[in-house]
Amino acid sequence: MSAAPTPPAKNRWSWRSQAFRALVYQVLAVGVIALIVWFLAHNTATNMRQRGIQSGFGFLLGTAGFDIGESLYAFDSGESYLQAYLVGVTNTLRVAILGMVLTTLLGTLLGIGRFSRNALVRGLCRMYVEIFRNIPLLLQLLMWYLFFTEVLPAATEAWTLGPLFLSKGGLNFPIPVWASGHAWAAWGLLAGVCGSWLWRGRARRRFEETGQPQSMFWAPLVWVFLGTFVGWLVGGAPTEINAPIRGEFSIENGGALTPEFLALLVGLTTYTAAFVAEVVRGGIQSVSLGQVEAASALGLSQGQSMRLVMLPQALRVIIPPMTNQYLNLTKNSSLAVAIGYPDVVSIANTAINQTGRAVECIALIMLVYLSTSLLTSLFMNWYNARAAIKER
Amino acid sequence: MSTFNAIAPRPAPQSNSGPVAWCRANLFHDWKTSAGTLLIGLILVWLLPRFFQWAITNAVWYGNYDTCHAASGACWAVVREKFRFILFGRYPHAEHWRALLCTAMLLGLILASCTRAFWRPWLVALWVGVLVLYLALMRGGFAGLRFVETDLWSGLPLTILLASLSMVMAFPIAVCIALGRRSGMPAIRSLCTVYVELIRGVPLISVLFMASFMFPLLMPQGFNIDVLIRVLAGITLFAAAYMAEVIRGGLQAIPKGQIEAAATLGLSYWQTQRMIVLPQALAMVVPGIMNNFISTFKDTSLVAIVSLYELTGAMGMAMNAEADWRPFRIEGYLFIALIYFVFCYSMSLYSQWIEAQVNKSKQR
Numbered sequence: 001m002s003a004a005p006t007p008p009a010k011n012r013w014s015w016r017s018q019a020f021r022a023l024v025y026q027v028l029a030v031g032v033i034a035l036i037v038w039f040l041a042h043n044t045a046t047n048m049r050q051r052g053i054q055s056g057f058g059f060l061l062g063t064a065g066f067d068i069g070e071s072l073y074a075f076d077s078g079e080s081y082l083q084a085y086l087v088g089v090t091n092t093l094r095v096a097i098l099g100m101v102l103t104t105l106l107g108t109l110l111g112i113g114r115f116s117r118n119a120l121v122r123g124l125c126r127m128y129v130e131i132f133r134n135i136p137l138l139l140q141l142l143m144w145y146l147f148f149t150e151v152l153p154a155a156t157e158a159w160t161l162g163p164l165f166l167s168k169g170g171l172n173f174p175i176p177v178w179a180s181g182h183a184w185a186a187w188g189l190l191a192g193v194c195g196s197w198l199w200r201g202r203a204r205r206r207f208e209e210t211g212q213p214q215s216m217f218w219a220p221l222v223w224v225f226l227g228t229f230v231g232w233l234v235g236g237a238p239t240e241i242n243a244p245i246r247g248e249f250s251i252e253n254g255g256a257l258t259p260e261f262l263a264l265l266v267g268l269t270t271y272t273a274a275f276v277a278e279v280v281r282g283g284i285q286s287v288s289l290g291q292v293e294a295a296s297a298l299g300l301s302q303g304q305s306m307r308l309v310m311l312p313q314a315l316r317v318i319i320p321p322m323t324n325q326y327l328n329l330t331k332n333s334s335l336a337v338a339i340g341y342p343d344v345v346s347i348a349n350t351a352i353n354q355t356g357r358a359v360e361c362i363a364l365i366m367l368v369y370l371s372t373s374l375l376t377s378l379f380m381n382w383y384n385a386r387a388a389i390k391e392r
Numbered sequence: 393m394s395t396f397n398a399i400a401p402r403p404a405p406q407s408n409s410g411p412v413a414w415c416r417a418n419l420f421h422d423w424k425t426s427a428g429t430l431l432i433g434l435i436l437v438w439l440l441p442r443f444f445q446w447a448i449t450n451a452v453w454y455g456n457y458d459t460c461h462a463a464s465g466a467c468w469a470v471v472r473e474k475f476r477f478i479l480f481g482r483y484p485h486a487e488h489w490r491a492l493l494c495t496a497m498l499l500g501l502i503l504a505s506c507t508r509a510f511w512r513p514w515l516v517a518l519w520v521g522v523l524v525l526y527l528a529l530m531r532g533g534f535a536g537l538r539f540v541e542t543d544l545w546s547g548l549p550l551t552i553l554l555a556s557l558s559m560v561m562a563f564p565i566a567v568c569i570a571l572g573r574r575s576g577m578p579a580i581r582s583l584c585t586v587y588v589e590l591i592r593g594v595p596l597i598s599v600l601f602m603a604s605f606m607f608p609l610l611m612p613q614g615f616n617i618d619v620l621i622r623v624l625a626g627i628t629l630f631a632a633a634y635m636a637e638v639i640r641g642g643l644q645a646i647p648k649g650q651i652e653a654a655a656t657l658g659l660s661y662w663q664t665q666r667m668i669v670l671p672q673a674l675a676m677v678v679p680g681i682m683n684n685f686i687s688t689f690k691d692t693s694l695v696a697i698v699s700l701y702e703l704t705g706a707m708g709m710a711m712n713a714e715a716d717w718r719p720f721r722i723e724g725y726l727f728i729a730l731i732y733f734v735f736c737y738s739m740s741l742y743s744q745w746i747e748a749q750v751n752k753s754k755q756r
Contacts, residue, residue, distance in 0.1 A: 026579035033583060040610045047609045118425045119418035120432045134736035135729045136690035138697075139704055143725050151722070331595035338697055345597060358605040362598060370593040 044359065059355050060085070066350055068342045070258050081351055088344035089368055095264050095343065096330040096372070102269045103329060104322075107276025114281045125277065132274035138335055141267040145339040148259035148266075155250040163243050165251045171262055172244035175255040181235025188231015195227060196220030217307075260341040264333065272329045279325060283318035284310070315387045323380035327373050334369070344368050457716040467720040471727045474710045474717070478724065481546025481706030487538055494526045495549045502556060506742055519560065526553070542620040546701035548731070554702065555689040558627040562688075563681075565628070566635035571665060573636070574643055584636075591633035596691055599626045604698040623695050631688045638680035642673035675750050682743035686736050693732075703728050 013020055048055055060082040067077050071087040072094065113125035132140070149168055153159065158167035165172040176182065196219075203214035232238075244254030257265075287310050295305035336343040348361040355361075407413050420426045450465025453472070460467035471478070476488060483491050501522045504510045510518075530549065533539035545553075572584035591599070603626035604619060611617070646669050654664040674681075696705030707728045711721045 022577045026577050029583060030579050043612050044609045047613065050613065116428075117418070117421050118428045118432075119414075120429055120436075124432070130737060130740075131733065134686075134733045134740065136693040136704065136732055138693040139725065139729055139732065142704070142708075143722070143729070146722055146725065150719075327592075334595040334597045335694070337597065345595070345601075349601075352601075352605060358601075359609065362602050362606055365598045365601070366594045369595055369598065370590070373593040 053356055055357075055359065057360055059357055059360070062355075064351075066354070068347070069340070070261065070342060081355075084347050084351070085344065085364060088342060088347035091341065092330075092333055092336075092343040092345075092368070093372070095261065095268065095336070095341070096333050099265055099268045099272065099329050099333070100326050102265070103272040103276055103325070106269060106273040107325075108280050110273060110277035111280025111284065114277070115284060129274045129277050132271055133278075137267065137271045137332055138338055140271055141263060141335055141339055144263040144267040145260070148263045152259075156246070156248075158246070158251060163254075165244050165246070165254075167251065168259065169250055169256070170259045171257045172251040172254045173256075174241050174243040176238070177240040177242050179235070179238035179240070181232060181238035184235025185228050185232040188227040188229070188234070189224065190227075191231070192224040192227020196223035199223055258341075260336075260339055263339055264336050264341045264343075268329055268332060271332070272325055275325050275328070276322065279318055279321045280314075282321075283314035283316075286317045287313045312387065316384075319380060319384045319387055323377055323384075326376055326380070330372055330376065331369060334365075457720075460720060467723050470711075470717050470720040470723050474724065475727075477710035477713075478703070478707045478728065479548045481550070481701045481709065482544045483546060483549070484538065484540060484544065487532070487540060490529050490532070490537070490540075491545075491547070491549045494529050495552055497522060498526055498549075498552055498556060523557070542618050545620065547706040548703050550695075550700065550702040551689075551692050554624060554627060554692040554695065555685070558624055558631055558692075559685050559688055561624075561628045562632040562635055565632040566639055567670070569632065569636035570639035570643055573640055588633045588636055591630055592637070596627070596630050596694055597697060599630050600694060600698045602626065619698075620700065623698060623700055627688065627691065627695075630691075631684060634687075635681060635684050638677050638684060639673065641680065642677035643669065645676055646673055678750055679743050679747045682739060682746070686739050686743075689735060689739070690732065703731065 011017065015021065045055075047053075061080050063078060064081045064084040065077050066084070068075050068084065068087050070091070072090050073087075075083060075087050110125045110128060113121050116122050116125070148170075152166060152168050155165075155167045155169040158165040158169075158172075160166075163174045199220055200216060203216055203219070206212065207214050242253055242255075244251050244256075246252075291309055291313065292305060295309040296302075300308065333343060334345040337346040337349055340346070345365055348365045352358050352361045406416075408417070418425075419429045446465045448465075450463060452460050452463045452465065452467050452469045455469045456473075457467075457470075460469055476485070480488050480491050501519065505515060505519075528534070529537075530545060531540060531542070569584045569588060572580050573588065575581050575584075600623060603622040607617070607622045650668055650672070651664060654668045659667065692702055693704040695702055696708065699705075701709055707724050711717060711724050
């Protein structure tokens with residue numbers, strides 16, 4: 001029996017070694033990228049020096065010198081660029097968060113509508129989706145802006161619906177006058193949420209011990225409302241409301257939303273809802289019919305079968321693309337610059353024009369959006385992990 | 393002893409075909425459906441005639457702004473008056489035939505590329521040829537044609553140029569990035585991942601701002617690139633990141649056995665990708681790529697913000713030029729919305745058709 005021929009010794013530094021080749025390729029790739037980055041950075045530094053542009057984020061502390069059309073809190077032109085940026089960020093977040101909530105509601109309704117028994121409902125939902133997602137968002141925003149600023153009547157002839165006034169001046173609505181009782185109500189709400197959380201934990205334990213189904217939705221909701229109501233009562237039950245009234249030239253008092261905000265919110269919501277509707281439709285379609293039939297064979301009501309059988313399975317398919325739609329909505333809110341809503345991009349645009357600090361301002365825009373995107377996807381990943389199939 | 397008792401004959405089953413049966417099943421199935429039908433029907437009966445009055449019967453089709461101001465309906469005369477400005481923007485009026493010819497040529501090529509007969513190797517050469525011809529004819533400056541600067545290129549030709557060129561250029565970049573993200577080399581994988589996540593995390597508008605404000609700073613002194621090319625590069629890099637994710641999805645769906653089989657046959661990495669992996673992966677993600685195409689087409693409208701006048705920008709310029717026509721901007725907006733809709737909707741129909749074609753091999 002002859003010994004098996006020994007393979008030739010491997011040379012780790014040979015071109016024939018895959019590991020060595022991989023190392024060379026990676027060193028080359030990183031080197032080329034580093035070279036490009038150095039080249040761009042060098043050019044930028046040279047250009048800035050020659051044009052006398054200063055660099056650094058020091059300008060953020062300088063006086064902004066421009067007014068901002070709307071903000072959640074008071075801002076005047078004497079404050080710093082940093083403050084202006086913060087106003088822009090809060091404006092972006094305000095429209096994005098409201099938009100996410102509204103678009104989820106509208107999109108879900110439209111998505112479910114595609115399964116309606118009524119052919120008119122089905123057809124209208126389909127028409128909505130096809131029209132709204134095949135026209136660029138920018139164009140839709142411009143059209144909504146035109147609607148809110150030119151088609152609507154002047155403030156003196158505002159459309160009225162109960163205490164609401166809709167006119168060229170925006171939407172006016174009643175708001176409660178701030179009183180310490182509202183703070184008490186907020187604390188009560190917090191207590192109610194904690195209470196309902198404890199209730200749900202107890203109800204789940206009881207269900208696992210006894211097998212008796214417990215109220216998992218209505219009872220916690222009662223807890224939340226009860227907490228808020230008790231807090232409000234303890235705070236002295238403030239009922240004063242600041243309602244808008246029709247003045248000589250404009251609508252006075254009450255809370256107000258500007259036409260720019262309304263146009264952006266309505267535009268973003270209606271556009272994104274078309275995509276969300278398709279996501280929801282896909283999710284529902286992915287649950288096989290046998291599941292529904294099995295649920296009704298077990299004697300679950302239609303609502304129970306929807307809540308316990310359909311939704312948990314559909315959500316698994318829905319959540320990842322839904323995250324994408326939320327991120328798209330947030331990024332698309334940057335189109336505000338086209339209709340003059342002071343979001344972070346349009347404030348950065350003003351800052352670029354005033355200070356010429358293009359590099360820093362664009363870096364700030366990107367930072368804001370990157371961190372919002374990251375936070376949203378972290379939250380949605382956490383939620384997705386909860387909704388995912390529990391496998392061993 | 394039992395006798396045979398015939399049971400009473402049952403009525404014939406209701407017909408379940410034909411318009412009456414369809415209405416019964418889809419509009420008046422039970423009282424809830426019927427109530428819905430009646431409610432929606434009433435709203436439509438109230439709304440549609442008013443819409444038709446505004447859009448058609450009371451509309452002004454011919455005339456000037458005085459007749460428009462007098463009429464209660466839509467003013468389509470504004471589109472008739474301005475359509476050349478809306479479609480071709482600032483391109484010199486006498487040279488519009490060139491823009492029209494170029495657009496027709498490019499559209500024809502795109503249509504041809506959608507049909508099976510043209511899926512041949514020479515299609516790439518045809519694309520290069522047509523694009524060179526397009527750029528030459530739009531630019532002019534030879535054979536007695538007037539030289540037209542790229543600043544003046546605008547309207548529909550610009551929209552179609554931006555959309556098609558950026559998609560064509562984004563495709564190879566996207567394939568490389570998608571392969572890079574699945575590569576075994578950690579440095580290359582992380583470079584590609586960072587690129588994709590960075591681009592997908594920021595809005596297109598910030599990329600366009602970068603192309604228009606920051607690019608001159610990034611280049612050496614005295615080195616100037618046309619704004620059209622800068623914006624085109626911005627859109628391309630942006631679209632490539634999204635397309636790479638779509639393609640990566642296709643790559644992930646290829647069973648590992650395919651790659652192992654290729655390795656057993658002695659194929660190299662690039663041979664495996666070119667002959668085994670990519671043909672299967674790309675066929676799977678054609679609908680996703682079409683969706684990318686549609687969103688890139690819509691995204692080109694954003695270049696209006698960095699002062700390139702494509703369809704949306706040209707339309708805004710046309711409408712704001714004369715104060716008399718300004719009240720009728722809504723008609724202009726509807727007109728270009730229709731153009732966008734026709735393009736995007738036909739692309740999505742095509743994507744459905746091609747999805748059916750791709751799935752043919754899987755049906756038995």
